[in-house]
Amino acid sequence: MSTPVMSGTRLAGIIGTGPWPGPAYDSLTAGISRAIGDGRIPVGARLPSEREVAAATGLSRTTTTRAFAKLREQGFVLTRRGSGSVVRLPDVPGGRIDHLLTPAGANEAEIDLTCTASVAPPWLLGAYERAVTQVHAYLPGTGYYPSGLPVLKELIAERYTARGVRTDPDQILITSGAFGAVSIAVRALNEGRGRVLIESPTYPNAIATLEGAGASLIPYPLELGAQGHHWDIDAMDHIARQTRVRSAYLIPDFHNPTGALLPEEQRPELGAMLRRNAMVPIFDESLVELGLDGDPTPTPMAAFVPDSITAGSTSKIFWGGLRVGWMRIPAHRIDSMASTRLSLDLGAPVLEQLVAVELMRDHETIVGEYREKLRAARDSLAAQVRAYLPTWQVIVPSGGMALWCRLPEDRSGALAIAAREHGLGLVAGPNFAPAGGLDRWIRLPYTVSETQLDEVGPRLAAAWEDALTYTDRVPAGRARTVA
Structure with missing residues (x-):
């Protein structure tokens, strides 16, 4: 290579x-x-x-x-x-970070900041009740809908069309979350042996999924400036040409973990670069609806790269327990994606798809209220970090579910361990690094309850004070989150 x-x-x-x-x-x-x-x-x-x-x-x-x-x-x-x-990276005690983040099992006294997901919203129970009254219509059949319920596919296709990329319901494949969509796409595109361009930092479970499919990861380090992280398309192009990569996994919309948003004026430029290098990208839109500063929902990258896969999910905007996601697929790739999907599972649960339909019909109200809640939580957590940890660098993102903070020293692994003694669950920076590094960074989700959020600053400051006493760099070990 x-x-x-x-x-x-x-x-x-x-x-x-x-x-x-x-x-x-x-x-x-x-x-x-x-x-x-x-x-x-x-x-x-x-x-x-x-x-x-x-x-x-x-x-x-x-x-x-x-x-x-x-x-x-x-x-x-x-x-x-x-x-x-x-x-390369120096060897550290404990070895390499395990990128596969697993569900947290925090005790009741611990504030779990390992996961960018919220508890079930108040509208969820009513959506389940309405869905139950409709499920009888599906009982005479086998219950297998490998591509998804038509009514749900139509709603999702309509949203893509409204956002600027015309979409037929047949181009939508319902999956077990966005995570399931990415898994299907990378297997279908790479057949277990391709090179995939991936941002650094990025979503840890995506790293594990791509590696598990046999892909060779080619990291593109996001640029860091005074306004936060951003994309340098020329630098990405240089890496793509040198490595002859033919696929990519990218998060252009409120990027996890940095919160960065690819500006509208850069989207055609990124699209042209991907097309010029004959790359078929997978765009993860899990957080696209969570702009917190009143800006319009970004134009889908599929509008600029017709031969691309887009993954979306209900997990971030409604509830992670639904496990309902989707793929938007170019017409000529529908058959290959569908056949790959059948090698993994036979479809998402019917009841949960009906619940997703109910929630999407009231999408604007539900998501609008959630954005207001997240905006207040974001501002509260940023203020706490600045007050209790003034040496940390905090750049407030315009959307998403977490702050990505730069520490004054390479001690995020030590901080994650020290935090446990103060009832705080954290994931260290190296978990987000496809090829290592990032021990100077920590992700802080603002999705916990208001009561818990108010306690984060003092606990975090106490944990950082302890972490500074460690004489050796300490690895973060196995992290414990789903998102």
Whole structure:
């Protein structure tokens, strides 16, 4: 497989060009190692030559040579004759993070911030009651609807059409959540052996799903600026061309975990890049309805990439327990996706699909109220973090269900462990890294109850104080969430 090669100009764009406090080689080493830990320089990338780095950063060749030697000593770089210097991560006690996040089993005293999902809304019971009165019409049949109930497919197709991409109900396949949709798509597209471009950071269960299907993951590190994370389409294009990747898993709408939103003006640009590289992307729209600042729902990326798969779900906007998701599929791929689906299961439960229909008929009211609740919770949690942890970097997202906070030190693994003693469940940053790193980041969902949310700041501050006393970096171990 091709190894992505980073140019000197690209490296300088990530770490800057100085000034370099003395000794300069220590400053350069720290800049590169921090960028690797943050995931901005991906593991497996080949760094530019020492001479090229010197020219790009304005430093001497002697300085860059000493910096590279220190990076090798610290375990961030492996240099082999003829292969250049390849980025890696130092070994840590406990080994590699397990990316498959499993359902939390928090005790009643613990505030569970491992999961971006809320409790059942008040409208749910009524939707179940109405659905039960309709299920009798389906009882004479086998109960198997591998592509989904027609009434639900029609509602979903209508929503896509209203958002700007004409969709026929036959293009909709109902699945067991968005997670099930991604699993079907990656198996059908890659047949267990393809390369998939994936953002870093990203949704941990997607990492596990793609790896479980045999895909080789090619990370694209999201850019980080003063306004938060964003996409550099040219940089993504460079990685795609070098690695000849033919598929992608992307979250352009209130990205999990960063909350970043791909701007409308960038969507045609991303679409053109994907088409130019003959890539068939899987777009995860699980959070697309959760814009919290009054902006219109984003245009589906399928409007710019006709040959793409879109995954959606009721889990984030209604309730995770429904386990009803869907795929929007190009007409020429319907048969392959349907046959792949049948190799995994025979369809979503009829009753839950009928409940989803009832909820979607009152979609605007339900989602509108939920957005108001999330907006207040987001602002409350951001204020707490700023008050109790002023050294942390908090960029408030315009949507989604969590804050993605940058710590002043690489200690999110230590923080996740320390938090348990203070009744707080957290998932450390490395769980969101397809190729490692991100120990300077922590995700903080704001989906818990108002009473619990008010206690997060004090507990988090106490846990951080404990984490700072750890003398060694501590891995996060096995995390415990579904989303």
